[in-house]
Amino acid sequence: MPTTRAQCEQYDADDPLAFFREEFVLPEGVTYLDGNSLGALPRGAAARVAEMVETEWGQGLIRSWNDAGWFDKPSAVGERIAPLIGAEAGEVVVCDSTSVNLFKVFTAALGLRPDRKVVVSEASSFPTDLYMMEGATGLLDGYQRRLIAEGGLTVEQAIDEDVAVVVLSHVDYRTGRLHDMAAITELAHRHGALVVWDLCHTAGALPVRLGACRADFAVGCTYKYLNGGPGSPAFLYAAARHQDAAEQPLSGWHGHADPFAFTTDYRPADGITRFRCSTPHLLSYAPLEASLDVWERVDLGLLRAKSRRMTDLFIELVEQECAGFGLEIASPRAADDRGSQVAVRHADGYPVMRALIDRGVIGDFRAPDLMRFGFTPLYVRYVDVWDAVQVLREVLSTEAWRDARHAGRSRVT
Amino acid sequence: MPTTRAQCEQYDADDPLAFFREEFVLPEGVTYLDGNSLGALPRGAAARVAEMVETEWGQGLIRSWNDAGWFDKPSAVGERIAPLIGAEAGEVVVCDSTSVNLFKVFTAALGLRPDRKVVVSEASSFPTDLYMMEGATGLLDGYQRRLIAEGGLTVEQAIDEDVAVVVLSHVDYRTGRLHDMAAITELAHRHGALVVWDLCHTAGALPVRLGACRADFAVGCTYKYLNGGPGSPAFLYAAARHQDAAEQPLSGWHGHADPFAFTTDYRPADGITRFRCSTPHLLSYAPLEASLDVWERVDLGLLRAKSRRMTDLFIELVEQECAGFGLEIASPRAADDRGSQVAVRHADGYPVMRALIDRGVIGDFRAPDLMRFGFTPLYVRYVDVWDAVQVLREVLSTEAWRDARHAGRSRVT
Known part of the structure; x- marks a missing residue:
């Protein structure tokens, strides 16, 4: 029996997470399947931002560094992210960007394996x-990069006794492929290597168990599934066992053991604080704080269950409704092996995605031929999955996308 | 004849910048002399922030990367900062923090002088x-640091043919001492060295002429005199002549020549763009944009004239009203030699400053004995200078500060 819209409505009626949709602002007439790139606006964010601007800054002025907890914001918000990624207290800090944080932990990890020269x-x-x-290895001497690639080296082949550090995306940004964090971390450790996990497409999409997997370091952004707003600060995880030996070169004064002593020499703070650099971009934390008020109430097991079911449903409906239009599912077929997104190949994927967006179904496109659809369990409904596939079928069957072939390229991540 | 409050009122009445005060939100009962640490809230900021949150993010969602100019924000805001620091179009980008940007330009500058090992x-x-x-030299081999210090090396002694890069604060964060940018840059160039100028306490306090001084690189923050809000992104200047040879190691995808090609190898963008790293902290740009709407209308010559006059007046009034209380002016006496702040030493400076803050006069304190008072010409009045000194006299003459000795330490910059 083919799935019907009525069944999707029933799934929504039975969805224990359905009520979270009310916590988000979503534009009229839009089916938003790009929360894996930029999450939707939490309903509480505008008020939290206004409070920071008008009260903390406008009235408190410089006094808010103490009185409004500005100085400790990176660790305070880090503590709230920790349970979402399976970290303990004192292992997460929120500051800077994912790229900058990757530079910190990658360089720190290299320093912990000084005799090895392969990354x-x-x-x-x-x-x-x-x-x-x-950029980091370019400053140092003699490092060699080994890349795992389809048709090339496997993870198992790439990691041996010469390897200092392995940097992997837990969920692939294009296909949504999910790595086995526990197994790969164990493999790397068996060879004496350290692993940095990039959790950009993981955090808020599925439960992560950094501690249980004995992960060494991790970074990730907060503006995708975590709904922190455009360019909200990134998180950085360093396992407690590594912290005191880890040295990172972006050694700004907020990572100093005594920042207000204003000494001329750097002395890293104990613990996770040494991974801070300098004045946090405070206003960019405010919506994230509102979003974390929502996340505190989310059961990550239910989240993962809904995510699996929505992505399974999307794949099933694409095959049921859009057969014969040259689509190919590029994501793993088994829900166990993917995050909360589905990638679909089409030779004219770019104009097809343009046509979808023109009709209110927002996903995105990655060259050369991948359309990405993200399913954020907190505010996407099963009927949205149904409706998106219907619009996709309409665009393909009418060839409406032919008009969109020459439109400007979508620049998003 | 001693100066009177009535005269200060007359100065305000004659002040051609007086009307700018209306552009800022200032709390009732506060004389704010810490704009050199965190600038006041521009009246237009809250609306601009709300627009970015509610319209650009909430309604535009991912589409705002193109439609609202998010992707180009670092260069667009950089172009607006350029005239405030004497830079040309294409020489300034706004992103990350001052510390992170210093790491970029310092490392890039070292790369331009590979045969020299002294900084x-x-x-x-x-x-x-x-x-x-x-942090940067720690990753590299064989660098030696030379520090200019009172009673130690002078600038002239420190800079010789071994020197690769000189990093100097244009205005000293404690004393407000102003360096002669043109003369020192020329001295360094004569010896073949490059100079990185830190403009944190300069930008928005006085006109800067980076181009005319043949400056090589500069960084600075936007949350002090520029009123961009707590943790607003920092600016980075690279002289056009250096850009194509400069390589910086925080080589994230926003600095790539073709970021949406998603290649595995880094190729720096032409021009200033190569100094970007990754996704900008967008919300933290919004108040800065509102502030720059004000700055566009400011005559920097008038700004500097008022700044000199206010700091002169403050020094004069401290000596006139507070003689005999153990105060010592720690800033240069000649207005030509200082920025827009005055530092005053007192053996009990910390509790004195606490007592001032309790009475609504907000400055700050730097160990061991410096009270800092910042004079931001856009919203501080001459009567504020008068009133602040009167409160200082009251605190000192009644020894009211003795009660404040054990209060918590102010943690601000």
């Missing part, structure tokens, strides 16, 4: 990870 | 500059 990553990594690794 | 700075630098230099 490993994947050709399919989000490129900024590769670029930041290149 | 020069001042013991009195704001410490994060020293710490970031230490």
